[in-house]
Amino acid sequence: MPLIAVTRLRLRSLRHLPGFLWLTFRSRTQARRAPGHLETRLLKDAKLAFWTMSAWENELAMRAYMVSGAHRTAMQWLKHVCDEAAIVHWLQESAELPDWLAAHRRMVAEGRPSNVRHPSSAHLAGVIAEPQL
Numbered sequence: 001m002p003l004i005a006v007t008r009l010r011l012r013s014l015r016h017l018p019g020f021l022w023l024t025f026r027s028r029t030q031a032r033r034a035p036g037h038l039e040t041r042l043l044k045d046a047k048l049a050f051w052t053m054s055a056w057e058n059e060l061a062m063r064a065y066m067v068s069g070a071h072r073t074a075m076q077w078l079k080h081v082c083d084e085a086a087i088v089h090w091l092q093e094s095a096e097l098p099d100w101l102a103a104h105r106r107m108v109a110e111g112r113p114s115n116v117r118h119p120s121s122a123h124l125a126g127v128i129a130e131p132q133l
Helices: 015-032 059-066 070-080 100-110 121-125
Strands: 001-009 037-044 049-056 081-093
Touching: 001 015, 001 059, 001 100, 015 037, 015 049, 015 070, 049 070, 059 070, 059 081, 059 100, 070 081, 081 100, 081 121
Parallel strands: none
Antiparallel strands: 001 049, 001 081, 037 049
16 A cells, blocks of 8 residues: 655755755655655745655655665754654555645644754644645
C-alpha cells in the first residue's frame, strides 16, 4: 500500500532561502533516484513557507530516503533555519497524490510538529496555515 508523506517548512529569514533552495534541489534529485519513490510535488507558499508531498511504494522506502544523503543533511540544517515545521504521512489505496488543501486538512488532523530551534508562536500553538495556492 503506498505511503504519502507531506511536510510544511517555514524559513525564519529570507537570508536562508539560497541554502534552502540548494538543499531542496539536492533532496528532490535524491528522491527521484531513490528505490520506491513514486512521485514528488513542491509548493512555494506565502511568507517563506514551503510544502513537499511525495508518494512512496511503502514506509520502508520513504524512511530509507529520509535518513540518508542530502535529505538527512537538510533535516539537520532545517532545525536551525525554520521557525515552523510539521509532517504527516499515511497509507492509502492508490499512489495518487491529493491536492494541497486535502494535504493541509490531513496535516491539521493527523500531523505532528518537527523539532525547530527557534519556534514561532504558531508552531508552539500547533497552528498550520492553509497553503496559499
